[in-house]
Amino acid sequence: MSESPDALAVWCRVRQQVDWSTVVPADPVPPVRGAVDGLAVRYDGPVRRRDPARADRLLTALARSRADAARGEPLGPQLPASWQRLVLGVPEAPFRDGDAFAKGGRERYGLTPHTWRDFTGCLRESTDAAVPLPARAARAYLDVSFFHPFTDGNARLFLMALAHVLDLEDVRLDEVGPLPVARYPDDPDGAADLAVLVTVLIRATRRRAARDTHRPPPVSPRAKAGGPRPGSGPAW
Structure with a gap:
């Protein structure tokens, strides 16, 4: 039986085929924060319902990643490694030392003497200002997916x-x-679509944030009824 193709090598070729600078509008993306942290909500909702301990570890790792961003730490292999230790609750999370597999073993991610050098270079490109922010974020997602740096928990x-x-x-x-959702290393259109989806989610976050900013504060039932009744004490 022949060995399955190297999905990582396929991704590295496809990655070069995608014109990341044009897949989404090149307009600057102004800062925006939603009323909630969507990733924290995911961990504290669907993930917690399945596995509370995993949710706690993910939230701890997320807090670390948010702190790393607040310090301006660019994405490099050392950051996923530090997050992975918290995600798995282990003292060390070394990079894999052999081929990795996913999707029920149908995808194989090879390991060569150049894999970790290439991984570092790819992650470094996440700060390339010549590429729109949503495309850089989508590309980083796919890089971590297909380099598959760790034995477990990628x-x-x-x-x-x-x-x-x-x-x-x-x-x-x-x-x-x-x-x-499932992503495939030989799918340049899917890679571009992920960048488009990130753009859509940023815009939706901005619309909801603007709506919440201009929404008047809720009025209490007592205020709707004309304030407190005489002798009922102050309306705190």
Whole structure:
């Protein structure tokens, strides 16, 4: 039986085929923060319902990644490694030392003497200002996905890498639910579509943030009724 193709090598070729500078509008992306942190909501909602301990570890790792972004730490291999230790609750999370597999073993990610050098170079490009922010964030998501740097738990890092790239430029999505679907290394159109989806989610976050900013504060039932009744004490 022949060995399955190297999905990482395929991704590295496809990555060069995508014109990341034009897949989404090149307009600057102003800072925006949603009323909630969409990634934290995901961890504290669907993930917690399945596995409370995993949710706690992911929230701890997310807090670390947010702190890294606040310090201006660019995305590099050392950051996913530090997050991975918290995600898995282990003292060390070394890079894999052999081929990795995903999608039920159908995708194989090879390992060569140049893999970690290439991974570092790819992540470094997440700060390339010549590429629109949504495209850089989507590309980082796919880089972590297909380099598959660790033996276990890689899928928990894709969104965190994407969120870190956005957070470095003070952009924080209030909804991430549409992002974690199966991605394929031989799909340049799918890679471009992910960048478009990130753009859509940023715009939706901005619309909701503007709506919430201009929405009047809620009026209490007592105020609607004309204030407190005589002798009922102060309206705190």
